[in-house]
Amino acid sequence: MSALSPDTAAFAPAFDPLVPHPLHVRNPYHVYAQLREHAPMYRSPHGVWIASRHSEVSFMLKDAHFGRGYFYFENMSKRLGPGIVDQPVYASARNMMVMKDGEDHLRVRNAVARGFSHKRIEAMRPFMRSVMSDLVDAALKKTAFDVMLDLAFPLPSAVICHLIGIPEQDWPKFSRRSANGSRALEPAPLSPLELFEQNRAVNEAHAYFQWLIELRRREPGDDLTSLLIAAEADGLITRAETIDNLRMMFVGGQETTVNTIGNGLLALYRHPDQLRALKSDMALLPDAVTEMVRYDSAVQMTPRQAREDIEVAGASIKAGETILCIVASANRDSAAWPEAESFDISRRNSYPLSFGGGPHYCLGAQLGQVETEVALQTIFERLPDLKPEIDNPRWLPGTVVFRGLQSLPATA
Numbered sequence: 001m002s003a004l005s006p007d008t009a010a011f012a013p014a015f016d017p018l019v020p021h022p023l024h025v026r027n028p029y030h031v032y033a034q035l036r037e038h039a040p041m042y043r044s045p046h047g048v049w050i051a052s053r054h055s056e057v058s059f060m061l062k063d064a065h066f067g068r069g070y071f072y073f074e075n076m077s078k079r080l081g082p083g084i085v086d087q088p089v090y091a092s093a094r095n096m097m098v099m100k101d102g103e104d105h106l107r108v109r110n111a112v113a114r115g116f117s118h119k120r121i122e123a124m125r126p127f128m129r130s131v132m133s134d135l136v137d138a139a140l141k142k143t144a145f146d147v148m149l150d151l152a153f154p155l156p157s158a159v160i161c162h163l164i165g166i167p168e169q170d171w172p173k174f175s176r177r178s179a180n181g182s183r184a185l186e187p188a189p190l191s192p193l194e195l196f197e198q199n200r201a202v203n204e205a206h207a208y209f210q211w212l213i214e215l216r217r218r219e220p221g222d223d224l225t226s227l228l229i230a231a232e233a234d235g236l237i238t239r240a241e242t243i244d245n246l247r248m249m250f251v252g253g254q255e256t257t258v259n260t261i262g263n264g265l266l267a268l269y270r271h272p273d274q275l276r277a278l279k280s281d282m283a284l285l286p287d288a289v290t291e292m293v294r295y296d297s298a299v300q301m302t303p304r305q306a307r308e309d310i311e312v313a314g315a316s317i318k319a320g321e322t323i324l325c326i327v328a329s330a331n332r333d334s335a336a337w338p339e340a341e342s343f344d345i346s347r348r349n350s351y352p353l354s355f356g357g358g359p360h361y362c363l364g365a366q367l368g369q370v371e372t373e374v375a376l377q378t379i380f381e382r383l384p385d386l387k388p389e390i391d392n393p394r395w396l397p398g399t400v401v402f403r404g405l406q407s408l409p410a411t412a
């Protein structure tokens with residue numbers, strides 16, 4: 001179908017990425033199905049393209065005509081005024097690999113990737129098990145607890161602190177759920193108060209990481225900060241890039257993993273047959289995690305900007321225009337998966353787009369998946385009678401990019 005077909009021109013989905021509606025937050029999948037059917041390349045009234053089918057999303061994530069950073073800051077200045085990009089939160093984002101393209105992106109990504117080898121991540125399993133086990137011990141001391149707050153949230157922050165080499169006494173500084181900076185990645189502009197708070201969090205993080213770099217220079221360890229100090233010495237990365245990409249670990253790796261665990265548990269407990277199948281054969285765990293990630297992705301969309309004028313599925317995209325690639329919708333496209341709307345942990349060789357694609361494919365994908373495996377394994381072993389309240393769960397409000405539960409009360 002062409003983006004300019006009469007159907008598409010008349011189509012007005014109940015979805016505005018700049019104004020997240022509570023009904024959309026609760027269940028975005030009806031709107032995605034309508035978008036795929038009626039307007040797979042939909043130009044929103046704000047001029048942002050919304051891509052919802054697997055074929056176009058997959059193409060634009062990977063194709064070199066598209067990037068993440070080429071026009072991002074230029075577009076933002078046009079939309080929100082020229083001073084905006086000098087605000088600490090956006091000046092910091094400019095140094096992060098996720099906002100870079102081409103050679104510059106590759107240089108920074110290669111430096112940080114030194115901390116993400118397959119071996120290094122597998123070696124973190126015993127640490128993750130011990131963190132989860134302590135969390136379960138603490139939860140069991142309560143009569144009722146919150147799966148999100150007591151079990152899902154603390155694991156990724158402990159893992160990132162461990163990965164980066166933050167001394168253990170400082171870990172509580174990094175465990176506040178709202179302070180991780182992912183709100184700045186939402187399309188809706190920050191309110192003045194949010195901007196103030198984000199700037200303050202960035203300034204605090206900068207001071208802390210500056211201190212941590214000095215510590216690791218004196219006392220190097222087997223951690224990402226020490227690896228980046230060595231990469232600086234090799235001329236691969238600047239000091240400002242080191243600091244902002246350490247911060248990127250929290251922006252990209254905390255809320256995403258928390259919500260992967262939460263959304264996945266919700267899907268499993270809402271499908272008791274699948275839960276039983278998994279518990280009776282834990283060899284299914286890696287495929288089950290992939291299905292959890294596909295079925296209800298913690299990251300619903302990721303942006304691209306066209307580097308030059310280009311036509312995609314009948315849509316004429318101009319250089320500099322932004323496309324929101326709705327990976328969560330692409331994951332439910334029946335052209336890519338049979339029975340795509342159903343949750344089925346027996347799927348094999350399934351490659352959801354929840355971790356993006358192309359040069360920006362999530363650097364922490366393996367880490368996030370291993371954390372989710374360990375969280376589930378520990379919960380099944382230690383809390384076999386867990387009863388989460390799966391009816392009417394509370395979703396995080398005001399977000400269209402990230403999707404996750406605010407709380408999931410449970411008894412053991």
Ligand code: HEM
Nearest residue numbers: 097098252253256257299302355356357360362363364368
């Ligand atoms: C398990 C849950 C996770 C999900 C669903 C997720 C999802 C994503 C997505 C959609 C992107 C953008 C990709 C694109 O635009 O093509 C991304 C990028 C990234 N993620 Fe993740 N992520 C997860 C966990 C993590 C973890 C645990 C870390 C690190 C501690 C991490 C670090 C990054 C980094 C550094 C990037 C930027 C890569 C680049 O631009 O080259 N992520 N992630």
